[in-house]
Amino acid sequence: xxxxxxxxxxxxxxxxxxIDLAVAVVIGTAFVALVKQFxxxxxxxxxxxxxxxxxxxxxxTVSGQVFSYxxxxxxxxxxxxxxxxxxxLVVVPMGRLxxxxxxxxxxxxxxxxxxxxxxxxxxxxxxxxRS
Numbered sequence: 001x002x003x004x005x006x007x008x009x010x011x012x013x014x015x016x017x018x019i020d021l022a023v024a025v026v027i028g029t030a031f032v033a034l035v036k037q038f039x040x041x042x043x044x045x046x047x048x049x050x051x052x053x054x055x056x057x058x059x060x061t062v063s064g065q066v067f068s069y070x071x072x073x074x075x076x077x078x079x080x081x082x083x084x085x086x087x088x089l090v091v092v093p094m095g096r097l098x099x100x101x102x103x104x105x106x107x108x109x110x111x112x113x114x115x116x117x118x119x120x121x122x123x124x125x126x127x128x129x130r131s
Contacts, residue, residue: 032082039078047073 012018044058047070051058058070112120 039074043077044074
């Protein structure tokens with residue numbers, strides 16, 4: 001029984017979608033780190049400059065408690081950059097691919113109009129009366 005479980009585990013790990021998922025997690029983690037570093041290196045200093053500059057930029061203190069709204073704004077910008085890149089580089093292209101390849105291969109015949117159906121019904125009724 002132990003050998004069967006190990007074989008099942010090996011088959012599970014070696015499935016293509018597990019490998020794809022692992023690669024996606026690694027690349028996603030690196031991507032998030034890159035966007036965060038961009039925010040820390042460029043966006044956060046810009047926020048500090050526009051909100052007072054120096055040490056006090058992006059912060060205020062109430063009763064000895066420091067509120068770092070600049071860091072929060074930076075996190076929001078990081079999220080928006082990440083979401084925009086994922087949307088425009090993953091969601092939109094996948095949607096286009098799915099639309100392109102999900103069209104029916106064979107066009108369905110057009111349904112007859114009401115007038116055509118009524119003519120067919122009339123002809124069938126006339127044929128029944130004659131027989």
